[in-house]
Every structure is written in structure tokens, then in C-alpha cells.
Amino acid sequence: MGTTMRLTPLIHAVVSAKTESELRSQLLNKAGYCTGSQAWGLDLLDYQQKIMASDLQGLPVSFCDRYQAIGRDQDITSQQMLRQHVPVKLCSLSTQKHPSNGMDDLFRTYHIEHGVVAPILGSGQLLGGIYFLRHQGYPPFKTRDLLRISTLCQHLAVQFTTLRFNHQASANHAVLTDRELEIVDLVAQGFTNREISHYLHISVDGVKQRLKRLYRKVGVANQAALVAKVK
Secondary structure (H helix, E strand, O other), rough: OOHHHHHHHHHHHHHHOOOHHHHHHHHHHHHHOOOOOOEEEEEEEEEOOEEEEEEEEOOHHHHHHHHHHHHHHOOOHHHHHHOOOOOOEEEOOOOOOOOOOOHHHHHHHEEEEEEEEEEEEEEOEEEEEEEEEEEOOOOOHHHHHHHHHHHHHHHHHHHHHHHHHHHHHHHHOOOOOOOOHHHHHHOOOOOOOOHHHHHOOHHHHHHHHHHHHHHHOOOOHHHHHHHHOOO
């Protein structure tokens, strides 16, 4: 019951974050305590599933250096999550029957016995993953832990997607001139090209040319996409 209660303030902090940096900070400061973990972290991925940002709490920099030297492809748990896009538990190292690899030896060196990694999915793509680790002598992660972590991932996905959309929208507004924004506003109100030409006292062809430049500038192909991206 205590763990469930501690999850609520974290979710509130996540959905209240105003920037991606603040969101990552809130997660790094509080997430592990909600799952009884001794170490935890966040990896954000690009479109090629390469790490573009990484946060870690509870383990020294030397762990990260050795992890990178071994290679993420040797981390069986993370690779399974990347393929299946579902939360995956690390089997207790003391009960594993397969021969250990360099990653297993690394975990043992830092007294890691149990782990879970879960995906952050948003806008039809894998945005990243969060992971939680427990030391030797602590209980393995149970189904209720995975449910709580999955709930957290859902809120993270929504907030990351929202913040990135808002950032992109702000960037689009920053590069558009006042006249261009006025044209977008007229299009959004349902004005035809001819009506826009009368309103702005320019030719219909002039409206078409301005719209073409707007499409290229914003990176869209039609009026509906233009309004959706800018407004």
C-alpha cells in the first residue's frame, strides 16, 4: 500500500512538468523510491533506437562506462524490451542457468540481483525506456510492480509527447512572420483562397504562392496539415 501511495506524487510531478528537462529531473529524483529500487534510470531514444539522452541514479559513472564498453546488445533484458515493447524482468542472477556474459558479470560486480525495464511508447514509436534495479538480498519484482511501472510509463509517454509537440509548435510560430500567421489563421477559419485574397488585398495567385512557401517552411503538404501543425 505504501508503494502505491508514493506513486501518486510522482505521477503528479510528471504531468505537471513544464519542460522535458524538468520531467527528467522529477523522474530521476523520485522514481526509484516508488518501486523499492536501489538504482534506476531513463534512456531516451531517437528514430533509430539509439540513445540520445540517458539519466541514472544509484550507480557510479564507472558502471555506465563499463556498460557502454560491453555494449547494449549484450543486455538481454533491454534487447527483449526493444523488440517486444513490453516491460521485461531480469531473471534473478543467482537462479540463471545459462552461462553468464559480460553484462551479467557487470551486474554482479555492482551487487545487482533483480531488474525491470519498461518502454515509453508515444506517437506510434518507442520514445525510450525506464529501468529499475534491486540489490542482492532484496525481493524480485512482482506483477504489481510491473503494473505500477506500466502506469508510470503511460503518463511519461503522454507528457513527453505533449511537451515535444508544444515545443515544435512554438518553434513553428517563431519562424513564421505576422502575415504568414495571419494566413494560417484565415485558413483555420475556413476561408477560401479567393476570400483570403480579398481580405489581404492580394491576388489569388499570390495567396497560392504564400501557401506553398508556408508548406515548405513548416514541412507539410496541404492546408489541413498546416493548420494542425501550427495552431
